[in-house]
Amino acid sequence: MVSSSVPAPHSAVVASLAGSFPGLGVCSVRRSSRAFSGWVCVCSFGSLSVARAFASRAAAAFFGSGSFCVVRRVGRRFRVSVPCLPPRSLVVALRPRFVRVGRFRVRFPGSSAAAAAAVSALRSPLAGLLRGVRSVGFSGSRSPSPAALSALASACAVVPASGCRVSVGCAGGVDLAVRGVFCSSRSLLVFSAAAPRFARAGAVGALALRSAACVRSVAPGRRGLLVVVPSGGCPAGVRPGRSFRGCGSGSWGSAALALGLGRRVVVWLPSGVVPPAWSSFSWSCAGAGWWLCVPAPVPAFASPVQLALF
Structure with a gap:
C-alpha cells in the first residue's frame, strides 16, 4: 500500500529527473519489500557523488525530506532506489519491454504495460x-x-x-x-x-x-x-x-x-x-x-x- 501522507511518484517522473544527471545508465522498475510503495525505480550511475546528488534531489523533490532514497554499490556502478507507484495499476498494452527515454533506456518487468504508460507520461502536453x-x-x-x-x-x-x-x-x-x-x-x-x-x-x-x-x-x-x-x-x-x-x-x-x-x-x-x-x-x-x-x-x-x- 502507498502511504497516504507521502505519495510515491510515477516511475517515468523519476526517470526524467535522473536523466538530468551525468553518467546515468539503465533505469529499471522492480518490486521491493523495503519501499513503502512496494515498488522502486532503480537508477544506475557511474559515480558515487552523482548517485548521492541524485538521491538527495529525488528525496527533496518527491518526498520533501527523509531517507526514502537508498544508494548501493553494485560492481563498478552505484544504484539509487527511489520508491515509485506500482506498474500493475496501469492498464496499457505495448509489446516492447525496453523504452528509450532521451539517451538512456527504461526497463519494465512483465508485459511492459508500465513501459507504455511511462511513454505516455513523458509525452507531455507541452x-x-x-x-x-x-x-x-x-x-x-x-x-x-x-x-x-x-x-x-x-x-x-x-x-x-x-x-x-x-x-x-x-x-x-x-x-x-x-x-x-x-x-x-x-x-x-x-x-x-x-x-x-x-x-x-x-x-x-x-x-x-x-x-x-x-x-x-x-x-x-x-x-x-x-x-x-x-x-x-x-x-x-x-x-x-x-x-x-x-x-x-x-x-x-x-x-x-x-x-x-x-x-x-x-x-x-x-x-x-x-x-x-x-x-x-x-x-x-x-x-x-x-x-x-x-x-x-x-x-x-x-x-x-x-x-x-x-
Whole structure:
C-alpha cells in the first residue's frame, strides 16, 4: 500500500529527473519489500557523488525530506532506489519491454504495460509548445504539491536539450526543483533577489523586480514560453499588464506580466481550479491540467469602424 501522507511518484517522473544527471545508465522498475510503495525505480550511475546528488534531489523533490532514497554499490556502478507507484495499476498494452527515454533506456518487468504508460507520461502536453523554442521561463509555488511536482517534471523533460535558455528565480519549491533539473546546463539563468540591482528595492520590492526580470528574459512570441505552476487560483486583483502586480501571488503576477509583454504563457492548475476570466485573452486546455493563454480572437460580429467620410 502507498502511504497516504507521502505519495510515491510515477516511475517515468523519476526517470526524467535522473536523466538530468551525468553518467546515468539503465533505469529499471522492480518490486521491493523495503519501499513503502512496494515498488522502486532503480537508477544506475557511474559515480558515487552523482548517485548521492541524485538521491538527495529525488528525496527533496518527491518526498520533501527523509531517507526514502537508498544508494548501493553494485560492481563498478552505484544504484539509487527511489520508491515509485506500482506498474500493475496501469492498464496499457505495448509489446516492447525496453523504452528509450532521451539517451538512456527504461526497463519494465512483465508485459511492459508500465513501459507504455511511462511513454505516455513523458509525452507531455507541452511537447508541441516547447518544440523549437529558444527560451523557457519557470515560475511557481514555494510549496508545490506532489501532483504539481509531477507536472513540472513532465514539463522539464521536454525542454529542448540544446540551444534553449532556461530562466528561473531563486526561491524554493518550483524554482528549486527547476534549478536541480538544469543545474548542469550552461544555459541556466537564475535571477536572485539578493542581487544588488534588486536588493536596493527592499525585501518585497526585490522579489517583484526579480520576478519581472525573469519574465522579461523569456523570448516573445513563439520563440519563448513561460511555464507557471501556482499553488491555487488567481487573486481577484491580478490582470495582464506591463507592470508586475501579484496581489500576494508571485506566480500569477508573473503570468499576467508575461501576457502583458507579449509572451506565451502555459499554466498548470490543480484539480477543481479554473483559469481567470481575463478580457482580451482566452484559455485553451492543453491536457493533464495545463492551460495555454492566448489573445482572444476578435468576434466576427464586431461593429465595423468607419475609416473615411463620403
